[in-house]
Amino acid sequence: xxxxxxxxxxxxxxxxxxxxxxxxxxxxxxxxxxxxxxxxxxxxxxxxxxxxxxxxxxxxxxxxxxxxxxxxxxxxxxxxxxxxxxxxxxxxxxxxxxxxxxxxxxxxxxxxxxxxxxxxxxxxxxxxxxxxxxxxx
Amino acid sequence: xxxxxxxxxxxxxxxxxxxxxxxxxxxxxxxxxxxxxxxxxxxxxxxxxxxxxxxxxxxxxxxxxxxxxxxxxxxxxxxxxxxxxxxxxxxxxxxxxxxxxxxxxxxxxxxxxxxxxxxxxxxxxxxxxxxxxxxxx
Amino acid sequence: xxxxxxxxxxxxxxxxxxxxxxxxxxxxxxxxxxxxxxxxxxxxxxxxxxxxxxxxxxxxxxxxxxxxxxxxxxxxxxxxxxxxxxxxxxxxxxxxxxxxxxxxxxxxxxxxxxxxxxxxxxxxxxxxxxxxxxxxx
Amino acid sequence: xxxxxxxxxxxxxxxxxxxxxxxxxxxxxxxxxxxxxxxxxxxxxxxxxxxxxxxxxxxxxxxxxxxxxxxxxxxxxxxxxxxxxxxxxxxxxxxxxxxxxxxxxxxxxxxxxxxxxxxxxxxxxxxxxxxxxxxxx
Numbered sequence: 001x002x003x004x005x006x007x008x009x010x011x012x013x014x015x016x017x018x019x020x021x022x023x024x025x026x027x028x029x030x031x032x033x034x035x036x037x038x039x040x041x042x043x044x045x046x047x048x049x050x051x052x053x054x055x056x057x058x059x060x061x062x063x064x065x066x067x068x069x070x071x072x073x074x075x076x077x078x079x080x081x082x083x084x085x086x087x088x089x090x091x092x093x094x095x096x097x098x099x100x101x102x103x104x105x106x107x108x109x110x111x112x113x114x115x116x117x118x119x120x121x122x123x124x125x126x127x128x129x130x131x132x133x134x135x136x137x
Numbered sequence: 138x139x140x141x142x143x144x145x146x147x148x149x150x151x152x153x154x155x156x157x158x159x160x161x162x163x164x165x166x167x168x169x170x171x172x173x174x175x176x177x178x179x180x181x182x183x184x185x186x187x188x189x190x191x192x193x194x195x196x197x198x199x200x201x202x203x204x205x206x207x208x209x210x211x212x213x214x215x216x217x218x219x220x221x222x223x224x225x226x227x228x229x230x231x232x233x234x235x236x237x238x239x240x241x242x243x244x245x246x247x248x249x250x251x252x253x254x255x256x257x258x259x260x261x262x263x264x265x266x267x268x269x270x271x272x273x274x
Numbered sequence: 275x276x277x278x279x280x281x282x283x284x285x286x287x288x289x290x291x292x293x294x295x296x297x298x299x300x301x302x303x304x305x306x307x308x309x310x311x312x313x314x315x316x317x318x319x320x321x322x323x324x325x326x327x328x329x330x331x332x333x334x335x336x337x338x339x340x341x342x343x344x345x346x347x348x349x350x351x352x353x354x355x356x357x358x359x360x361x362x363x364x365x366x367x368x369x370x371x372x373x374x375x376x377x378x379x380x381x382x383x384x385x386x387x388x389x390x391x392x393x394x395x396x397x398x399x400x401x402x403x404x405x406x407x408x409x410x411x
Numbered sequence: 412x413x414x415x416x417x418x419x420x421x422x423x424x425x426x427x428x429x430x431x432x433x434x435x436x437x438x439x440x441x442x443x444x445x446x447x448x449x450x451x452x453x454x455x456x457x458x459x460x461x462x463x464x465x466x467x468x469x470x471x472x473x474x475x476x477x478x479x480x481x482x483x484x485x486x487x488x489x490x491x492x493x494x495x496x497x498x499x500x501x502x503x504x505x506x507x508x509x510x511x512x513x514x515x516x517x518x519x520x521x522x523x524x525x526x527x528x529x530x531x532x533x534x535x536x537x538x539x540x541x542x543x544x545x546x547x548x
Contacts, residue, residue, distance in 0.1 A: 016450070016460075017302060017443045019295035021348055024257075026291050027172075027198040031165035032428040039427070039486065049427075050486040061164040064203045071257060074295055075450065075461040120161075120208060153313070153323075154306045154437050158430035158485055165428060169291045176290070176349065186290075187349040211432055212313065212324040298531075301472040302442035309438075335438040340475045345531060394435075394482060 006084045006133065008041035011101075014076045024071040030107045031064055034096045037082035038111075041094070045084070047132055057126050059092060059113040069105035077101045086133055090115050090122050143221045143270065145178035148238075151213045161208040167244045168201055171233045174219035175248075178231070182221070184269055194263050196229060196250040206242035214238045223270055227252050227259050280358045280407065282315035285375075288350045298345040304381045305338055308370045311356035312385075315368070319358070321406055331400050333366060333387040343379035351375045360407055364389050364396050417495045417544065419452035422512075425487045435482040441518045442475055445507045448493035449522075452505070456495070458543055468537050470503060470524040480516035488512045497544055501526050501533050 020026040042049045080098050087093035097108045157163040179186045217235050224230035234245040294300040316323045354372050361367035371382040431437040453460045491509050498504035508519040527533050
């Protein structure tokens, strides 16, 4: 699969702290890995998310949808694919696929994020963010 | 809203460890609170979930859907409502609503769980679990 | 053991999210449980910690020491004992003991906290905090 | 500083999920980062820790000591130094130093680990582990 600018691939290893007594990762960790994917996808786009917040644009989650497809154990090396898209006038969507290095599915899903100021009030997508997300910029 | 046997209400306080730099709870904590709701709902039904696992029935998540409705800060007292239902022949569904003591919405959603053995292989819903979930038992 | 004003006892249950693949709690959870103990100990003293921060006094950890004494599994009911003491002119110490309901030891240790402003700069212990911690107040 | 075989250096970035409302990392995350350091240090030694557990040797924490030296914010790039040593006949010690890329101190400390079987019973240090930790092997 060719990766365009709005797609990003990274690797991460399952931490011992992320396992549970069933011997696989605890379910909420998927949302934390989704965050790792978003963070690295935005850095790769050219503007780290920490910089978003400095510029007054915050991306709190408004929805998360996760499908658990397979297990991942401590120290497994996972591949995290992130795809960013604009969803309406004031929200972003991140589509996520996490698989084992072998290709075995682990988890996929998507999150939808409002664009807000620091107090949580929705704002219009800032011009710099629209530009960042425009394919041919 | 009257609570029937398959509905359960509990309270929990937001821990400092559950906040993030935005000053509200970090998004993945919602799935951990959903788990607290499930645990207490099953204890109230008469069979703690730890007992499920001793009897060889595990309930790994196969889907989670979360809608973030409002903020919750450190030490806020939250009300967690859980509703259990059977979803198909071999899965359970938990519908969750979390609000502030004031009634302000915080998060809602649902999780779908397979019924499996310890190795993660799907099994039919055991008779004792069907009975537990049958309203007039 | 009689509990004086600066001692506090609470219960908590081990969450599934707090277990790891060894089947006991993951080690860092002890520090999160210590925080639960501090929070409830300060509420019992008469001033919730959230109020401390509103008044401009923060208590970041400067040291943590933890001894792991025994296992605790999912859903185990734990007893958390907290003892507050003043440690020098600008720090507080919390001595913690966590045991099973059976009395079996789980973890103990202590944390030392600076008294700082929101930016992390040490401040002198505010008069209201000194009063709060004075036995015969 | 030259790193010998029992010393290891890695980098990690502070996740958003690891921050708290004070804007720095939540204190328990230090123990999770220590675990990342141990995991990579043992992989670098030639035997991933997952392999230890497959061979029947577990390293549960028996003590953790942490000194918090400075802040680390979301997305800060941290350097994690780990030094392994044998501590008595049946325990290992990991000395940890975490600093910012700038060199500013963040956290340091050490953990002491028993060597046990899967049920938590202490065992003697296996010959393969002694060999692994012997400098001139």
